[in-house]
Amino acid sequence: MKNLLLVEDLWASYGEHMVLKGVNFALKKGEKVVIVGPSGSGKSTLLKCIVRLVEPIKGKIFLDGVEVTSPKTDIRSVRAKTGFVFQNYNLFPHMTVLENIALPLRIVKKLTKKDAEEKAKIMLKTVGMDAYMDKYPLQLSGGQQQRVAIARALAMDPILLLLDEPTSALDPELRGEVLDVLRRIAREGISMLIVTHEMDFAEEVADRMLFMEDGKILAADSPAKLIHSLENERLVRFFRKLKA
């Protein structure tokens, strides 16, 4: 199958500090790929580079045949067809749940107010948050906020959904509801690139797993093979620590 996303020799830095040191990988249409690795390994930066929320200093990214990294590419149109879910939800606190989803549909996708709100309601139903559409984000639990954030990303009909540790900021008892929603979305066939520490979820949902360390991809294989690997000592140590 055709590559939906292709990343070639990607380098990125924060000032002097080099975060990505030549990352290469591809993601096929419909594929779910999980990125794991210790904190500071560049996972989140890699995700942000794909929609140029962080500007890479070198390398090429192709999404759906468009070179994202080309200065000629209108990055807003790329962002409008990808969904990004953040660790801390990042909903707009001064708007209701419904407005959070309807606003980008209105001003980016140019839907009418009525159509935008109708679509927003459908998306809220998908994540089981339709009863809360008139609430404000800060009146909700973390798990509920993240479900709204997922609905906001999905409402844009993304060809690729990027998720940056979607459950890491949540209490353990709230993670389940978010993971359930993500499992359901995954079954719909949408392409996903997920940074996570939830290994059970990864093993269940992902087609492939990338292990990152120090700005590079050290290993890429099926989740089961990496998680239960006995040969690669670095992986064994990482997953043992994660379980502890």
Add this chain to the structure above:
Amino acid sequence: MLDTLFFIASIIPFLIQGISVTLQVTLFAFAIGLALASLLTPIRVFAPVSLSWLPRTYVELFRGTPLLVQLFLIYFGLPSKGIKLDALTAGILALGLNSAAYQAEIFRASIKGIPESQFLAAESLGMSRLQVYRYVVFPQAFRIALPALVNEFVTLMKESSLVAIIGVAELTRRGEYLVAYTFRALEVYIAVAMLYLVLCLTFSQGAKIIEKKLKIPGYERSR
């Protein structure tokens, strides 16, 4: 004691006529300040470095010199260049130009108070830079700015007493008249102070109602 109270009661009607001038000066000056700050702030946020020195210099200039000197420059200084303003206009202008510097600082700090994550979220949805500010940053920044703006308004109301010096017949100036006629400075200025206090309290209480109306639901609980 009773005599003092009667005296104060008898001068209040005369002083109250000065309140309308005090309010006029304050309101117009605040409006000029708000308009100018609304011009300076976008330049500071959006303009390239080659232009951003302009609002910065403005703020430093007006915050770094005494308001009274600014007032004298406009009222006594400008006529030598052919610009002759009446006392009321000169007073409003000086206070307004001065307040603009403080209001611009309030807006700048409020925008800075919006977390980076809000920009990222808005950008990730494909919003343009202008849309990010219009729909996400400014509405939140305005709420952050509100208490400081109210504070600036109340400060301005008190500072408006400076224009008495160039002869604007506002509250303080009317107090001066009364002292000149009655020689009872203590009672007169107590009455004047009380009227300022009532004005300030009225406005800050009114502002609290507006703040409550505009507050983001759930905001307190999250901190």
